[in-house]
Amino acid sequence: MALVLIGFMGAGKSTVAAGLASELGVAALDSDALLEAQFGHSLAREFELAGEESFRASEEELVCRLLERGGPEEVIALGGGSVLSERVRRALENHVTVLLDIDTDTAWERVREPAGTAQRPLAGDPQSFARLHAERRGLYEGLADAVLPSPTLAAARSALGTLHSLEGAPKGTRMVWASSASGDYPVILGHGLLAADDGEALAGLWPLPRASSRGFCVSDENVAGLYGGRLGKLAGSIAIAAGEAHKTLVSAEKVWQGMLEMGATRADHIVALGGGVVGDLAGFCAATYQRGIPVVQVPTTLVAQVDSAFGGKTGVDLPRAKNYIGVYHQPAGVIVDPDVLATLPAAEYASGWVEVLKTALIAGGELWEEVASGGALGEQTIFACIRTKLAVVAADERDGGRRQVLNLGHTVGHAIETVTHYARYRHGEAVGLGLLAALRLSGQDQLRGQVCALLAARGLPVHADGLSAEEMLAAIARDKKRLGASVPFVLVQAPGDVRHGCEVAESDLRSAIAELSG
Numbered sequence: 001m002a003l004v005l006i007g008f009m010g011a012g013k014s015t016v017a018a019g020l021a022s023e024l025g026v027a028a029l030d031s032d033a034l035l036e037a038q039f040g041h042s043l044a045r046e047f048e049l050a051g052e053e054s055f056r057a058s059e060e061e062l063v064c065r066l067l068e069r070g071g072p073e074e075v076i077a078l079g080g081g082s083v084l085s086e087r088v089r090r091a092l093e094n095h096v097t098v099l100l101d102i103d104t105d106t107a108w109e110r111v112r113e114p115a116g117t118a119q120r121p122l123a124g125d126p127q128s129f130a131r132l133h134a135e136r137r138g139l140y141e142g143l144a145d146a147v148l149p150s151p152t153l154a155a156a157r158s159a160l161g162t163l164h165s166l167e168g169a170p171k172g173t174r175m176v177w178a179s180s181a182s183g184d185y186p187v188i189l190g191h192g193l194l195a196a197d198d199g200e201a202l203a204g205l206w207p208l209p210r211a212s213s214r215g216f217c218v219s220d221e222n223v224a225g226l227y228g229g230r231l232g233k234l235a236g237s238i239a240i241a242a243g244e245a246h247k248t249l250v251s252a253e254k255v256w257q258g259m260l261e262m263g264a265t266r267a268d269h270i271v272a273l274g275g276g277v278v279g280d281l282a283g284f285c286a287a288t289y290q291r292g293i294p295v296v297q298v299p300t301t302l303v304a305q306v307d308s309a310f311g312g313k314t315g316v317d318l319p320r321a322k323n324y325i326g327v328y329h330q331p332a333g334v335i336v337d338p339d340v341l342a343t344l345p346a347a348e349y350a351s352g353w354v355e356v357l358k359t360a361l362i363a364g365g366e367l368w369e370e371v372a373s374g375g376a377l378g379e380q381t382i383f384a385c386i387r388t389k390l391a392v393v394a395a396d397e398r399d400g401g402r403r404q405v406l407n408l409g410h411t412v413g414h415a416i417e418t419v420t421h422y423a424r425y426r427h428g429e430a431v432g433l434g435l436l437a438a439l440r441l442s443g444q445d446q447l448r449g450q451v452c453a454l455l456a457a458r459g460l461p462v463h464a465d466g467l468s469a470e471e472m473l474a475a476i477a478r479d480k481k482r483l484g485a486s487v488p489f490v491l492v493q494a495p496g497d498v499r500h501g502c503e504v505a506e507s508d509l510r511s512a513i514a515e516l517s518g
């Protein structure tokens with residue numbers, strides 16, 4: 001198998017291919033450069049002389065030849081339009097296909113040239129360039145075994161080990177290379193990764209060297225029994241009682257103490273196997289045990305697979321303040337097997353779907369349309385949610401700005417969880433109610449009605465009887481203090497246009513809470 005780089009114009013395929021090839025001591029092949037050599041002139045000139053159809057036929061021939069004989073001694077960069085060919089797409093199945101993803105504005109800045117000098121025949125003006133990118137994006141994503149959302153050579157170099165491990169992975173396994181200011185890590189998604197009793201499907205994919213770093217599993221009592229044996233070789237396991245009521249310092253102490261008794265050292269790592277409660281707690285314990293050891297997140301609920309396992313927020317609750325104690329600690333890797341959702345109780349699944357809904361409101365576009373259609377949720381939707389969350393975190397790891405949009409629905413949601421003592425509503429259920437409040441505060445009556453209907457269709461609560469406005473306001477005020485002076489409301493202008501740091505009058509907030517309880 002060769003590493004084959006695909007992606008839009010300006011993504012840096014030629015540069016990254018050359019850099020990776022030199023790192024590996026293998027050859028870099030660039031289909032555009034080879035075509036130019038074959039034509040004896042630029043691709044733009046060939047377009048002029050022979051037209052696009054003829055150019056695509058020559059490109060298909062050359063690329064298929066490269067892919068048919070390509071092997072581990074090569075890193076191949078493909079021209080942006082070559083994957084339009086069905087034959088090329090079939091030939092890619094025998095290789096590790098890596099998408100160098102890039103946003104349209106950055107791509108345009110990189111490829112734009114003074115009028116009349118353009119070397120790229122399809123980079124004529126920004127509007128048609130953006131249209132072309134939008135048309136091709138889905139095609140690229142569908143073909144990619146791995147996605148590098150920040151496609152620098154440095155990121156590609158860091159991802160090399162994981163890219164190679166994909167060769168032996170179960171068919172359909174995909175990887176996204178997550179970036180943040182404090183570190184990069186692989187997110188590996190695939191059906192059946194946790195299917196084998198001995199963890200065999202994970203062999204080779206584990207993000208840390210098993211020979212030198214021992215894994216200690218932290219799970220809850222439900223999940224440990226179901227999937228505790230599916231992770232391959234572990235040095236020890238600790239199970240806490242399940243549920244939000246146990247995301248506490250008492251549970252954290254149990255984990256720290258257990259790690260100490262089992263002899264875990266700074267060279268070892270924690271494996272967080274479970275939902276958001278386990279992920280947050282185990283991540284916190286990893287961040288603090290002996291001043292910090294790595295954590296591999298293995299999320300088993302929908303909430304965790306689309307949201308909580310990524311981005312490095314870890315912590316525990318205080319009795320009167322949710323997520324009040326914690327640290328940022330990015331995972332060393334995240335392993336997602338959507339098949340484990342089959343054992344998730346229906347109510348937990350529905351609750352997790354609220355984070356999907358929230359993510360779709362933030363992302364807008366295709367993800368919103370799909371989620372708003374109310375259909376069943378597939379692996380592609382999980383993947384799209386992961387990509388959305390990773391993009392937000394990459395832009396603002398520490399919640400200084402853009403990341404706050406992920407709190408959509410959470411200010412009121414967290415207050416509901418707190419005033420009901422973490423016992424009446426699941427996290428997602430409370431966030432669903434919080435979304436309704438946020439949409440009321442946003443003045444989005446129609447969208448609120450649509451979201452209300454979507455929640456009700458999944459059996460999720462759309463009313464919260466007996467909420468005390470005073471208790472809710474006090475809980476929200478504590479949340480505000482946590483976030484500093486700014487008013488922490490995230491409001492929605494439209495799906496895909498979500499704004500943070502919005503001011504909200506107390507009287508409006510009271511009305512939005514009263515509407516929920518009414």
Ligand SMILES: NC(=O)c1ccc[n+]([C@@H]2O[C@H](COP(=O)([O-])OP(=O)(O)OC[C@H]3O[C@@H](n4cnc5c(N)ncnc54)[C@H](O)[C@@H]3O)[C@@H](O)[C@H]2O)c1
Pocket residue numbers: 220221222223226242243244247274275276277278280300301302303304307308309310311312313314323340341342343344345348351352426427428
């Ligand atoms: N860190 C973040 O960025 C972030 C983001 C969103 C939510 N969160 C946190 O996530 C938590 C909620 O997470 P959650 O909804 O996953 O709850 P959870 O972890 O309590 O899991 C819900 C229930 O499902 C069970 N379960 C888990 N996986 C299962 C499976 N595959 N089959 C059968 N049962 C299974 C658990 O034992 C538990 O009883 C909250 O504490 C919230 O604050 C954190």
